[in-house]
Amino acid sequence: MAQSNLYKLPAKYWMGRIAIGYGIGYFEGAVGDNTPHCHHAHQLSFAKEQGERIQVIAEDHCIWSSGVYIAANTLHHLLPGTYCSIYIDQTHFLADVIQHYLQAYLQPDSPITLLPESLVSILRAYFIEQNQTFESFQKLLSYCSGSNLKAQSVREERLAKFLILNHQQNLTLKQIATQFNLSESRFSHWFSDNFGISYRSYRKWLRLLQSFQAIDQDINLTSIAHQSHFSDQAHFSRTCKQMFGIQPSLLKFIPSIEQMPILLLSDQKL
Numbered sequence: 412m413a414q415s416n417l418y419k420l421p422a423k424y425w426m427g428r429i430a431i432g433y434g435i436g437y438f439e440g441a442v443g444d445n446t447p448h449c450h451h452a453h454q455l456s457f458a459k460e461q462g463e464r465i466q467v468i469a470e471d472h473c474i475w476s477s478g479v480y481i482a483a484n485t486l487h488h489l490l491p492g493t494y495c496s497i498y499i500d501q502t503h504f505l506a507d508v509i510q511h512y513l514q515a516y517l518q519p520d521s522p523i524t525l526l527p528e529s530l531v532s533i534l535r536a537y538f539i540e541q542n543q544t545f546e547s548f549q550k551l552l553s554y555c556s557g558s559n560l561k562a563q564s565v566r567e568e569r570l571a572k573f574l575i576l577n578h579q580q581n582l583t584l585k586q587i588a589t590q591f592n593l594s595e596s597r598f599s600h601w602f603s604d605n606f607g608i609s610y611r612s613y614r615k616w617l618r619l620l621q622s623f624q625a626i627d628q629d630i631n632l633t634s635i636a637h638q639s640h641f642s643d644q645a646h647f648s649r650t651c652k653q654m655f656g657i658q659p660s661l662l663k664f665i666p667s668i669e670q671m672p673i674l675l676l677s678d679q680k681l
Contacts, residue, residue, distance in 0.1 A: 442494050552674070
């Protein structure tokens with residue numbers, strides 16, 4: 412769509428760029444419709460430009476800040492503006508890394524915490540100036556975890572490659588456990604321990620990845636839902652709202668959605 416036509420679109424649509432990985436996501440652009448909502452991902456939102464502020468309504472008051480951390484399952488509402496938002500599934504290992512880093516700033520009686528200006532500056536440098544989203548997440552992991560990262564095992568490497576090659580098959584826990592000669596329970600624990608996200612959550616994000624790639628201006632949510640292994644359009648829309656707080660139809664004018672590889676515990680970018 413021509414750039415001039417974008418300005419004629421109703422304000423309800425989200426416009427900008429989106430990158431989605433397994434358990435992680437990133438949005439940068441103009442916020443569209445979002446009613447008060449909560450979702451299963453932790454969220455770090457910050458103003459795109461230095462000196463600007465974002466506005467978030469939560470707990471009956473408005474927060475005006477350069478950046479905020481919103482814990483998963485927290486009811487909130489983003490007011491119109493140009494935002495950058497990082498989403499991290501609550502079962503993902505990066506969620507623990509971020510929470511540990513923010514420990515000194517987290518307020519025990521509030522699920523929303525103002526981000527220190529130093530971290531907001533780092534986030535802008537990593538996610539806006541570099542414009543390589545997966546590398547941005549790798550740098551964020553390194554920055555917040557320091558050197559407390561472990562080497563990737565041969566089995567982890569094998570599984571990562573297997574997931575990439577078979578991402579279209581939507582394998583069940585039993586099917587993939589059999590591929591690695593493990594019981595379902597043992598594989599489930601091993602997957603969570605080493606990949607930082609439950610296999611169930613991984614499959615949910617995988618379906619969202621597949622569906623987001625199919626969204627365009629000639630959107631047919633029912634077809635997309637079935638192709639992405641959702642039971643129906645309602646299931647697809649409900650899952651999207653659970654993870655990001657918005658209806659998938661509001662993303663129809665996003666030019667393209669970047670798909671990121673799986674982020675491993677051993678990943679770091681200096």
